[in-house]
Amino acid sequence: MARKKVTSKDVAKAAGVSQATVSYVLNNVDRANISEKTRLHVQQIARDLGYTPNVVARSLVQGRSINIGMALFHPHEQIFIDSWLPNILTGFGSVIQQYGFRLLVERVNDKQQYESIINLLHGHEVAGMVVQSTLGSEFISTELINQGIPVVIFGSLSEHIHYSVSSDNLTGVRTLINHLIGLGHQRIACISYAPEGTVEHASDRLTTYYETLAAAGISPDPSLVRFGAFDPFTGYEAMRDLLRCKPRPTAVFGMNDTMAIAAMAAIQEAGLRVPEDIAVVGFDDDRFAAFTTPSLTTIHESQREIGHHAGEMLIDLLNDVKPAVPNLILPTQLVVRKSCGAHLTQQDLVP
Numbered sequence: 001m002a003r004k005k006v007t008s009k010d011v012a013k014a015a016g017v018s019q020a021t022v023s024y025v026l027n028n029v030d031r032a033n034i035s036e037k038t039r040l041h042v043q044q045i046a047r048d049l050g051y052t053p054n055v056v057a058r059s060l061v062q063g064r065s066i067n068i069g070m071a072l073f074h075p076h077e078q079i080f081i082d083s084w085l086p087n088i089l090t091g092f093g094s095v096i097q098q099y100g101f102r103l104l105v106e107r108v109n110d111k112q113q114y115e116s117i118i119n120l121l122h123g124h125e126v127a128g129m130v131v132q133s134t135l136g137s138e139f140i141s142t143e144l145i146n147q148g149i150p151v152v153i154f155g156s157l158s159e160h161i162h163y164s165v166s167s168d169n170l171t172g173v174r175t176l177i178n179h180l181i182g183l184g185h186q187r188i189a190c191i192s193y194a195p196e197g198t199v200e201h202a203s204d205r206l207t208t209y210y211e212t213l214a215a216a217g218i219s220p221d222p223s224l225v226r227f228g229a230f231d232p233f234t235g236y237e238a239m240r241d242l243l244r245c246k247p248r249p250t251a252v253f254g255m256n257d258t259m260a261i262a263a264m265a266a267i268q269e270a271g272l273r274v275p276e277d278i279a280v281v282g283f284d285d286d287r288f289a290a291f292t293t294p295s296l297t298t299i300h301e302s303q304r305e306i307g308h309h310a311g312e313m314l315i316d317l318l319n320d321v322k323p324a325v326p327n328l329i330l331p332t333q334l335v336v337r338k339s340c341g342a343h344l345t346q347q348d349l350v351p
Helices: 008-015 019-026 036-049 055-062 084-099 111-122 169-182 200-215 232-242 257-269 303-318
Strands: 067-073 102-108 128-133 151-154 164-167 188-192 225-227 251-254 279-281 298-300 327-330 333-335
Touching: 008 019, 008 036, 019 036, 067 084, 067 111, 084 102, 084 303, 102 111, 128 303, 151 303, 164 169, 164 303, 169 188, 169 200, 169 251, 169 279, 169 298, 169 333, 188 200, 188 232, 188 257, 225 232, 232 251, 232 257, 251 257, 257 279, 303 327
Parallel strands: 067 102, 067 128, 128 151, 151 164, 164 327, 188 225, 188 251, 251 279
Antiparallel strands: 298 333
């Protein structure tokens, strides 16, 4: 015999409060004048009874969808394999699930797929949307924000979408390159994670790499720059090519941890040591960065926080609350481990 579904009326009866009070508590209605003691009591009773909200019924009452859309514009093939997007999804999902929303993820690679996203918005099949573009914010049309549905962009800024969450990754690049310069390196190579000119983020990081070297009085050398294509094997091949340079670089900036770890493999396979012969640094602080040999010096970018704040921003907009900071930029942090050679004395390093 099927177990009877617990209703909010059952919770109200067991808690000794009105059904309206239960509704306010379980729907996180901040404006309701409910004491913290009552709130905790109702939540505990709901858990004890095994109550689960009927999000479909709630959506009918509120007159909006229970779905949140996530549109990935022109993503590279590795996007679901690399840790960046799963981390974003973890942070974002932890917020929207609290409010009974479900997530629809769509890859948008052509005009037909783009039109399907517009139809999704126009038909109010989603209550709100977060978007990300690999190619850059200029590919995100004003059509997205002309449907009367809240939209937040994550990972970058956009002139069309006025609410965003990103990290201060260019300051992170400057910090990383200056760290290597401070260790005495002059010939600092760079391996981009994307083919030349294809990804706005990668182009911005490359420009910052050049500018930081120039600001330190080091003439940027384009012959020390190679371009991967998201896959670690392309970073490995890029490093093998850099090893043919005469003189070879004394340090390598992998534009993400995938490129940096692949570069270390190529260096060690060639019979050279990291960091004694060539220092290596990455970017992202992937979960494996601390467990490489040697452990990888990198920039920590809190991707889960990006997703979490994007979720909170979208929920605010859904509740007609204007976010206090419309374009939130989260700080990055240098994580010094062994691959850069900071733990070694000058005598340990080969010039």
